[in-house]
Amino acid sequence: MQVYWSRSRERSCAVASVRDVTFELLRAHGLTTIFGNPGSNELPFLAGLPDDFRYLLGLHEGVVLAMADGYAQARRGPALVNLHAAAGTGNAMGQLTNSVYSHSPLVVTAGQQVRSTVGQEVMLANVDAAALPRPLVKWSSEPASAEDVPRTISQAIHTATLAPQGPVYVSVPYDDWQAQSSVEARHLLSRTTVTAAALTTPQLADLAAMLDRAERPVLILGPDVDATAANDHAVALADALAAPAWIAPSASRCPFPTRHPAFRGVLPAGVKAISDLLAGHDLVLVVGAPVFRYHQYDPGRYLPEGTRLVHLTVDPGEAARAPMGDAIVCDLADTLARLAAAVTPGRRAALVPLPPIPTPRPASAGRLHPEEVFAVLRDTAGADTVWVTESTSTTGAFWAQADLREPGSYYFPASGGLGFGLPAAVGVQLADPDRQVVALVGDGSANYGITALWTAARYRIPVIFVILRNGTYGALRWFAQVLGAGETPGLDIPDIDFTALAAGYGVTGVTVSSRTALVEAVTDALAAGEPRLIQVDTDLTTP
Template identity: 60%
Template sequence: MPTTVRDVTHDLLRRNGVTVLFGNPGSNELPFLAGLPREVRYVLGLHEGVVIGMADGYAQASGRVGVANLHAASGTGNAMGALTNAAVSRTPLLVIAGQQVRDTVGQEVMLASTDAGLLTRPLTGFSAEPLSPGDVPRTIAQALHETRVARSGPAYVSVPYDDWDRPAPPGSAHLLDRVVRDATHVDPAVAADLTRRLRAAERPLLVLGPELDGRIGYDPLMALAEHLGATVHVAPSPHRLPFPNRHRLFGGVLPAGVRSVAAALAGHDLVLVLGAPVFRYHQHEPGELLPEGTTLVQVTDSASAAARAPMGEAVVADPAAVVESLLDLLGVDVPATLAADASDRWTPCDAPASAHDALHPAEVFATLRETQPADTSYVVESTSTNADFWAQMDLRHPGSYFFPASGGLGFGLPAAVGVALARPDRPVVAVVGDGSANYGITALWSAAQLGVPVTFVILRNGSYGALRWFAGLLGTPDVPGLDVPGIDFVPLAEGYGVPAVHVKDRSALAHELSRTPEGPRLLQVDTSLTTPEPASQDVG
């Protein structure tokens, strides 16, 4: 039986399936890490933002809770940018942070975190500092269940470091034996009403969101779309891909502006949004939210997303379960076929020719498509090349696309490490811009230490390309700070222990990519400057 608060907590993590702990320790965290069970693998990150990025990628790709250990207020502060991504994606992520000795916190001694329970709000759905040592295990158990079952986003628990050696609280065995299940249930009346409306619609449209990826296969979604004869869009600003992007009914990612979305919905009498907020706009385009004659119904398991939507009706339910109910009520059989078959008739467009001394980004993506296995997971953080990515890529499997959900930079490199740890059965490629790469560059060291076979492709154009596009959009072409020239990622990567090469033409790129990596590798590719704008019109 466990004898200390630490023993109970370690057992609690183990019984909840935690086998990997991501961290960057400080003095306050050492008592928690002592005696860590052998079944739990400790993954060290050299910066707290990288720690959260790895845990975020791991949790999303595995479907399990990602657990991170951070250092008090300063370490948590370093991780806040990365937490914005996990908050928007509602990643099941538990952060356990160290705190000074309980009796000294009120004195604000060195490394004390005052009001620790408020520190990460509103980025965490649950955050607390237990009021007594005996309540530490129960609080951590609550945090685990809140983030995993309630899907409230990341959870944060601050623990004074002298609590860990205190005696285990009475009743610990009950806490360890508890099981919290999510019993998925769809109101039959709601499902019947949606079915009736879909049957009556003359031109229905499906808008799918990232909540579906990893929770339901592509085949049921394709079967629903084909039965309805409905065009399928992906909701704006997606961080996951819930539908094969080469299916004949795929209409592309919706643009991220009010006026542009309304134009895309025009002519459809019923728009069914499954697993997405309504909507995550980006560029400011004032206009009517919905075209005349269009009814919108949103299905999401986020009560907050349903409550804050400015238009349409909303149903709070598991969108994957709703899809299954609709298929049953519509009498649709889901064929036992692979989503890969849906793309066989697609012919990719030609990639633009290379610029002088630089590849066009479309050439890079075309080469990735031609050389990488069909089930490759892509972690993408190169905003200015979005149009070319969607124009060239052929993604046929769930879990093929990961993007920073809030747009917070520094996700790409560490998340790719986390995805690779979670899914060692699938190749992982990180496509990251040179501006973005600097935010999480120390993830290369973790990749080297772990030996994960991730291919890091750095698109180097010496600029914050997306900002250049926005500068034109906002009429501010003369702003400073948009260029980042002179960074050579080859020696940087090699210094962290990752083999690297500067690729200067497409044939050399194809040669490097055709080799199966045995560990991490980095390819630096000089690319011409492009903008994300065309992706807002058509990515299919």
């Protein structure tokens, strides 16, 4: 029975089940796509799924979570995940690390055993369910009563979508779904919550004056610029200031067009390396990124002598934990738009753009250099392509060849959790069907999320999966050099045939080892209208 709340139907409302009300609540928030992998605890919620809901099955919970992550990021809105108790939650938590740092608004639900048996720790009970996904999730709960389930899920949705966005978790005992809901739950269906954190007029004037006074300002832009569709405002500010623009280190999205005259590249992820590149700049404006997401240990001064840093962020946590600079928690799109209009243009000489895209490096016999692979894909797939990348040893090669112009064109695992690329590409394509999605995934990373191929085939989601096969964990080989670790066991993974694996999951695949064959394979894949996999044997490169 589906019950629609209205004053004329208060009698029906009075007997509506928790499950009926919850589906109405999910509809109200546009959460009619469910990413899941079911277990016994979840069946009472899923049985007889309403016709206007669709269920996307993933064969592993990590894949499920990453698909939902890509979907939420691409649609700039929440996504609903349904997992199985503690076991399913545990399998998904590796991917949850990426969702935290990409500020992905995921509403993750999990089934729990019958409420009266939870304390006995019977089979498939989620012991201390609310504590399980912490500290990764933004908020976590198991309702204290069946009647409180709809309100708890409402709280989860609003918490996930309020700034800073992020994943939340709700565990629901499976006998709660058929319990009677309160008539007062009708208020949940029309509730809205918004964040309004615009700069005051004096704050804006002070910031604009500070930028005007600076002799050599520089912009460092992060993923939240792209997540809030503030890219054009960032360009306008860079143009007005004649300031170079860098992408923040450990970039999970692309906030700035990579062939704009102001673009300077992606910052490295080390303290000294960043400080060296900022030398000579008197004011650093960081927008939509942590200060900073370092990776390799590279000790040095946080900032050059005489350099001031100002941080604009949607995340109070990022603002509070930064080791230097002054922070303002605000709406990024509004702030950048107003700031671009408030600063005084023409105060500095025009920037000299970077050199043109370099000629790809030559490859060895029987293999392609990753730069050549990315050049072919760039020229063949077109400027509107969306790139989901998880080939960590080829990031430098990718950015050297990239020509990213539009918002929402690039996604990368925000916390380095492998297994993101293949399933996230499926989620992004589902949310953005009018653009072609290409997944660029290393052979090491691909094994973590390979079952995403089945979902792509099952639902005919036309992602082009490109597997760059070099037979080793290339990023780890580079780190072994950085750390002076020498030769280390467990770094080689030779002879994996991804075309055979793809065929087993229902995806047509082909192996290529020349530029001509790659162009032909990409052209065929673009015309296929279904998922395709291209395996390319590549030279080993470093990040």
